[in-house]
Structures are given as structure tokens and as C-alpha cells.
Amino acid sequence: DIQMTQSPSTLSASVGDRVTITCRASQSISNWLAWYQQKPGKAPNLLIYKASSLESGVPSRFSGSGSGTEFTLTISSLQPDDFATYYCQQYNSLWTFGQGTKVEIK
Amino acid sequence: EVQLEESGGGLVQPGGSLRLSCAASGFTFSSYEMNWVRQAPGKGLEWISYINSNGLTMHYADSVKGRFTISRDNAKNSLYLHMNSLTAEDTAVYYCARAENQNFYYWGQGTLVTVSS
Numbered sequence: 001d002i003q004m005t006q007s008p009s010t011l012s013a014s015v016g017d018r019v020t021i022t023c024r025a026s027q028s029i030s031n032w033l034a035w036y037q038q039k040p041g042k043a044p045n046l047l048i049y050k051a052s053s054l055e056s057g058v059p060s061r062f063s064g065s066g067s068g069t070e071f072t073l074t075i076s077s078l079q080p081d082d083f084a085t086y087y088c089q090q091y092n093s094l095w096t097f098g099q100g101t102k103v104e105i106k
Numbered sequence: 107e108v109q110l111e112e113s114g115g116g117l118v119q120p121g122g123s124l125r126l127s128c129a130a131s132g133f134t135f136s137s138y139e140m141n142w143v144r145q146a147p148g149k150g151l152e153w154i155s156y157i158n159s160n161g162l163t164m165h166y167a168d169s170v171k172g173r174f175t176i177s178r179d180n181a182k183n184s185l186y187l188h189m190n191s192l193t194a195e196d197t198a199v200y201y202c203a204r205a206e207n208q209n210f211y212y213w214g215q216g217t218l219v220t221v222s223s
Binding site for chain 2: 001032034036038043044045046049055087089091094095096097098099100
């Protein structure tokens with residue numbers, strides 16, 4: 001089974017900050033990686049697929065990069081609506097989520 | 107508009123069984139692969155099961171293999187999850203999710219399953 005490890009688990013930031021979340025896979029997953037945003041009490045929302053492709057309607061301040069085993073999600077200028085929990089997910093072999101990164105207000 | 111609505115959650119005793127349903131509307135249900143994802147209280151997301159569009163191919167996470175069964179009725183636009191031998195570790199919100207190119211684009215609002223005596 002492929003394990004996904006995100007870091008950090010919690011991130012404190014201010015509006016306007018540049019934020020980077022890292023996701024590492026236990027083995028190569030090529031670029032079969034997605035990022036989701038989840039707000040409390042709500043279902044997750046797909047932000048990025050295939051490591052770097054922005055889902056339609058997602059603001060351009062979100063970007064993804066990486067391949068193989070190391071990936072990043074970057075928010076170029078954090079907005080109030082972005083305080084949420086973010087999950088990476090591999091789909092190279094079935095599906096596995098990372099444990100999540102909570103982005104909170106500093 | 108794509109809509110997915112889960113139902114069937116509730117309180118069940120350890121060792122018990124439950125069947126979850128996911129009613130789909132706003133799209134051609136029979137054309138899409140579907141999944142179940144769960145989230146324990148205060149915890150992260152866990153993919154647990156997949157079914158292809160014609161219902162002939164299924165996959166399960168190790169944590170539920172042999173206890174849970176995914177199925178679908180394309181004539182009723184419905185997805186199901188039959189859960190047996192439930193334990194406290196199965197307590198979670200259960201989401202159904204529509205897959206496209208293996209990404210989960212649409213999710214239901216979730217249904218809470220609580221396993222407790």
C-alpha cells in the first residue's frame with residue numbers, strides 16, 4: 001500500500017502570506033496526485049489534480065507541483081476563505097489520502 | 107446539477123450491521139465510477155471502497171475488506187455500502203463521491219455512523 005505523509009500537520013499564517021504544504025509518497029506515484037480543501041462540517045472540494053492541474057473554478061493563487069514522491073501545494077497569497085484543512089491524495093494505486101494540514105489564522 | 111445524498115447512518119451496536127445508501131441525481135449515474143470515503147470524528151479522510159460504472163469491479167481498503175460490500179443499482183440511480191461486523195473504529199461520517207479520471211469531483215454531504223453500545 002502507498003502511504004502519504006503531509007507536513008506540517010498545522011500551519012499558522014496570516015492573510016497575504018505565501019503558504020506551502022508538502023506531501024510525500026512512500027513510493028513513486030508519477031504525477032497521480034490530487035489536493036482537496038475541506039472546511040468544517042463540509043465535504044472536501046477538489047483543488048488540483050494530476051499534481052499541477054488546477055480544477056475549473058479554483059482561484060489561480062492555488063498551485064501544485066512535484067512528481068515521483070514529493071509534491072507541494074502553494075497558496076501564493078492566503079485569503080480569509082482559505083483557512084481550512086488540505087489533503088493530498090494519491091491515485092496511482094487505488095487511493096490514499098494524506099493525514100491533512102490545517103491552515104489556521106496566526 | 108449533480109447531487110449526491112447519503113442516508114442510512116445512525117447508531118449501531120458493536121458487531122452489528124448497517125446499509126448506507128447514496129441517491130444520485132443530475133447526471134447519468136450509470137456512466138460513472140463511484141466511491142465511499144469516510145472520516146472519523148476529528149480525523150482525516152480515508153478512502154474505503156470503489157465500484158466501476160457497471161458494478162462488476164470493486165476495490166476495498168484493507169481496513170474494511172471482508173466486512174463491507176459496495177454495490178449499485180443503476181436503474182435506481184443508487185449506490186450502497188453494506189457494513190458488517192462493525193466496531194468502534196468504524197465510527198465516522200461516510201461520504202459517497204463520484205469519480206472521473208480517478209478524481210473525486212462531487213461528494214455528498216455525508217451520513218454519520220456511530221458504533222457504540
